[in-house]
Amino acid sequence: MATGLDELLDSSGFIPHGACLLWRPDILMLHVASDILIGLSYFSIPVALTYFVMRRRDVAFGWVALLFALFIIACGTTHFMSVWTLWTPDYVLEGLVKVVTALASLATAAALWWLMPRLLALPSPRELEASNRALALEVATRREMETRYSSFFNNLAEALFIVRVEPDGDFAFEAINPALARATGLDPERLRGKRVGDALGPEVAEAIVPRYTQCRDRGESIDYEETLDLPVGQRVFHTMLVPVKDAAGRVIQILGSGRDVTERKRLQEEVVQTSKLATLGTLAAGMAHEMSQPLNVIRLWTENTLNRLQENLLEPARAEKALKLVIEQTDRMGKLIDHVRTFGRRDGGGMRAFHPANCVQSAVELVRHQYALEDIEIVESSDSAQLPVTGRPLELEQVILNLFSNARDAIVALRATGGKAGRIMVAVSDDPDRQSVVIQVTDDGGGIDPSVLPQIFDPFFTTKEVGKGSGLGLSIGYGIIDGMGGRIEARNVELEGGSRGVRFSITLPSQPVASSDREVSHA
Amino acid sequence: MPDPLHILIAEDEVLAAMALEDFLTFKGFRVTVAANGVEALERYARGPVHALVTDLRMPRMDGQTLIREIRERDAALPVVVMTGxxxxxxxxxxxxxxxxxxxxxxxNPRTICNTLHRMLGLPQEA
Known part of the structure; x- marks a missing residue:
């Protein structure tokens, strides 16, 4: 027997459901009213849901809402079917509607359980509100910080700048602060985003790009002094560069600060010059003695020769000897005069590479004879020194002369109290490992009171009587050595034979001279 | 002719000492040269010295000390000081x-010579 859809839907063999309720109007009304109300409500819910999903496009898992809508429509339909089957026994159709409802319910239930962890993870409105409040606070704090830092950046007297390291390794200005703009005469707006070479012109760029490169490649802070030709004229800056790295440790930015030290340098140079003149003053007495010696020899030999000439007793050999002696003595005086001349000159020239052993040698020559008269011996050892250092030779010589002079004073003072002293040891040696040259000046003058040792490089600190020392010598020396990138230290030493003394050690870095350094003037 | 008077020169600058020695010898003195105060004092102790010509700055006993030592031994010895x-x-x-x-x-060696003459009571040269 073939059964078509019509046959399947044929309800002629069934009795309507109302019959089960014995067609009691009150029971019928109860079912009809309840089912219709339920059905209507169920039909309205998906409309509301769909409307919500449509309006709130950001609702997570919107498709679940649509699935839920389908499920609830199906539920509503079953209720309308219940009303329908009270009078019309279309139970097969009702069954099919229930199948659809069952599938939709099953899918919705499964989806709900499957989504549960993720639904639970969705922030609740309260949580969202809390996090919004936190964000608002953070924004406010950051704004305040930004104001504070931009106020630092904009109002600090220190010249500040930020340089970006480009992917190709070149440098571009991100920002410069007003102090820098004022000090240099550069325009912050025109500089922003520009590569250093384009922004500053080739000459200035040539001077500063190697510094930026050094900071970028080493990944370390560096500081240095530089003389720059700027729109406002030639200025000396003490500049510090600090690298900023990304997570991979690559330098992506350089923060720079600079202080205009032009005026300070000028004053420093004046103080050095003053001190040099003072040193010259103390040397004047020695010089007078040194000059009087050859003059005396010349006078005695010429008088002698003249005397013999007048008495007709002058042999040619004696005359020749006398004249040669006179020439030798004038040479000796000429050298002394040359030395005084170069020493007194204002040394405005640039820094250059030189061998410190030569400075030590000429300092020794200047005082050796004078000290020998006071029975003070200068013992030298400078055989191993080969490395060159950078600076001004005459300034280093001045420092060493000052150390000699202090050593001499210590020796004389120790003798005055009955002590035995009279040796100044000077040694110049290379330290190839650290690429530096070490100059040591050691005396046997009894040493320095350990309690004043830390102060001896302070300006105007002196242990000498009023009028005997300005208290500037060592502090100027400290400045000169510092300017050469080196350091000077003092310590008490025990010498062989039981005597004690002070050892000054000057350590100077030996490095090839960069072209940009040559013009940098140090005091 | 009487024995020449003996002059002791204390001077560490050899060339100056030599020239002065030569000049004073030429003028009729007997001259001894010492290179420092200690040597001069030793020489003084060994024999009669009629006058001392000395430098002040010298290694191993300076002129000042030498003069003090000499004055303790002879309050009347003529002393000529040459100093730079x-x-x-x-x-x-x-x-x-x-x-x-x-x-x-x-x-000026002539001045030194004349001064020695005067201090020693010798007739002045023309």
Missing amino acids: YLTQDSDLTHERWKPLEIFSKPV
């Missing part, structure tokens, strides 16, 4: 060191 230093403030200008004359370097 300023002499105004020197203690040596004091009366108690006399007979003593001070000359700044460079010295």
Whole structure:
């Protein structure tokens, strides 16, 4: 027997459901009213849901809402079917509607359980509100910080700048602060985003790009002094560069600060010059003695020769000897005069590479004879020194002369109290490992009171009587050595034979001279 | 002819000492040269010295000490000082060191010679 859809839907063999309720109007009304109300409500819910999903496009898992809508429509339909089957026994159709409802319910239930962890993870409105409040606070704090830092950046007297390291390794200005703009005469707006070479012109760029490169490649802070030709004229800056790295440790930015030290340098140079003149003053007495010696020899030999000439007793050999002696003595005086001349000159020239052993040698020559008269011996050892250092030779010589002079004073003072002293040891040696040259000046003058040792490089600190020392010598020396990138230290030493003394050690870095350094003037 | 008078020169600058020795010998003195105060004092102790010509700055006992030592032995010995230093403030200008004359370097040997003559009571040269 073939059964078509019509046959399947044929309800002629069934009795309507109302019959089960014995067609009691009150029971019928109860079912009809309840089912219709339920059905209507169920039909309205998906409309509301769909409307919500449509309006709130950001609702997570919107498709679940649509699935839920389908499920609830199906539920509503079953209720309308219940009303329908009270009078019309279309139970097969009702069954099919229930199948659809069952599938939709099953899918919705499964989806709900499957989504549960993720639904639970969705922030609740309260949580969202809390996090919004936190964000608002953070924004406010950051704004305040930004104001504070931009106020630092904009109002600090220190010249500040930020340089970006480009992917190709070149440098571009991100920002410069007003102090820098004022000090240099550069325009912050025109500089922003520009590569250093384009922004500053080739000459200035040539001077500063190697510094930026050094900071970028080493990944370390560096500081240095530089003389720059700027729109406002030639200025000396003490500049510090600090690298900023990304997570991979690559330098992506350089923060720079600079202080205009032009005026300070000028004053420093004046103080050095003053001190040099003072040193010259103390040397004047020695010089007078040194000059009087050859003059005396010349006078005695010429008088002698003249005397013999007048008495007709002058042999040619004696005359020749006398004249040669006179020439030798004038040479000796000429050298002394040359030395005084170069020493007194204002040394405005640039820094250059030189061998410190030569400075030590000429300092020794200047005082050796004078000290020998006071029975003070200068013992030298400078055989191993080969490395060159950078600076001004005459300034280093001045420092060493000052150390000699202090050593001499210590020796004389120790003798005055009955002590035995009279040796100044000077040694110049290379330290190839650290690429530096070490100059040591050691005396046997009894040493320095350990309690004043830390102060001896302070300006105007002196242990000498009023009028005997300005208290500037060592502090100027400290400045000169510092300017050469080196350091000077003092310590008490025990010498062989039981005597004690002070050892000054000057350590100077030996490095090839960069072209940009040559013009940098140090005091 | 009487024995020549003996002059002791204390001077560490050899060339100056040589020239002065030559000049004073030429003028009829007997001259001995010492290179420092200690040597001069030793030489003085060995025989009669009629006058001392000395430098002030010398290694191993300077001129000042030498003169003090000499004055303890002979209050009347003529002393001529030759110095490369300023002499105004020197203690040596004091009366108690006399007979003593001070000359700044460079010295004129004729002046030294004439001064010795005068101090030793010899007739002045023309």
